[in-house]
Amino acid sequence: MTTWVSADNRSVAQKLAAGVVGIGHVPKHVAFVMDGNRRFARGQKKEVKHGHKSGFLKLREVIRWCMDMGISEITVYAFSIYNFERDPEELKGLLEVIKGPFAAVLKERQKGINDGIRYQIVGDLSLIPPDMMDVMQKVMDISKNDVKFNVNVAFAYSGRREITNGLKRLVGEMRDKKIGPNDVNEFLFQNYMQIYPPTKLDLFVRTGESRLSDFLLWETDDKAVISFCEVLWPDYSYWNFLGSVFDYQGNII
Numbered sequence: 001m002t003t004w005v006s007a008d009n010r011s012v013a014q015k016l017a018a019g020v021v022g023i024g025h026v027p028k029h030v031a032f033v034m035d036g037n038r039r040f041a042r043g044q045k046k047e048v049k050h051g052h053k054s055g056f057l058k059l060r061e062v063i064r065w066c067m068d069m070g071i072s073e074i075t076v077y078a079f080s081i082y083n084f085e086r087d088p089e090e091l092k093g094l095l096e097v098i099k100g101p102f103a104a105v106l107k108e109r110q111k112g113i114n115d116g117i118r119y120q121i122v123g124d125l126s127l128i129p130p131d132m133m134d135v136m137q138k139v140m141d142i143s144k145n146d147v148k149f150n151v152n153v154a155f156a157y158s159g160r161r162e163i164t165n166g167l168k169r170l171v172g173e174m175r176d177k178k179i180g181p182n183d184v185n186e187f188l189f190q191n192y193m194q195i196y197p198p199t200k201l202d203l204f205v206r207t208g209e210s211r212l213s214d215f216l217l218w219e220t221d222d223k224a225v226i227s228f229c230e231v232l233w234p235d236y237s238y239w240n241f242l243g244s245v246f247d248y249q250g251n252i253i
């Protein structure tokens with residue numbers, strides 16, 4: 001058990017059900033919109049920070065569940081560019097909740113404890129507070145050769161901005177004559193998106209609401225399955241998880 005991966009807490013019935021679902025086609029790359037933390041906190045009559053902490057605890061469980069299911073990569077929406085507009089007190093708490101696990105995994109690595117996960121941050125890195133970016137960069141560097149599982153954390157992220165920034169880079173390279181207008185097509189352009197190497201997104205799970213929320217707009221291609229799950233992220237259960245995979249299996253083409 002490490003900071004980012006919880007112990008296996010599934011019941012016998014859940015393990016049996018997983019065996020059945022696992023016979024079908026399992027997605028390789030899954031995205032999660034982790035929404036509903038504040039509503040969860042309010043429902044428990046606790047402060048907002050408790051909701052975000054519970055959100056991270058759920059993420060640890062989900063990483064364990066994904067590893068056991070044979071999923072190899074997840075991309076999670078931890079913080080959008082719009083979240084900077086939140087109440088300063090909440091913002092401070094949320095940034096602590098996100099920075100803590102990065103600092104903790106760095107400590108583990110320095111002690112020789114390796115969870116095998118490759119961590120990647122995707123987002124407008126220029127907006128990330130320097131102390132936080134420093135820790136995140138160290139985690140990215142130290143884990144860059146790990147292959148057991150990929151965790152892409154979307155932070156200061158916006159899908160529209162990811163596409164716009166990709167376009168800016170492409171235009172710059174065209175100006176420098178590294179590529180010509182005839183080279184441009186969707187296969188080339190995907191290399192200007194941030195998840196590296198660009199892996200096909202199979203399943204997009206959205207908790208809390210029925211909106212895409214400017215998440216992975218390029219990556220949700222013609223075959224990606226979008227699964228809406230009404231529960232609040234901290235309440236997302238193993239049964240909900242199996243339901244999301246089942247939804248994928250019923251909708252792939």
Ligand code: FPP
Nearest residue numbers: 034035036037038039055056078098101153
């Ligand atoms: C949306 O719920 C959730 C967030 C803005 C934060 C998500 C972050 C985490 C779960 C922590 C992840 C930690 C790491 C280290 C990756 P909301 O605040 O919009 O809640 P609401 O919809 O009920 O208002």
Ligand code: MG
Nearest residue numbers: 035036037208
């Ligand atoms: Mg919300």
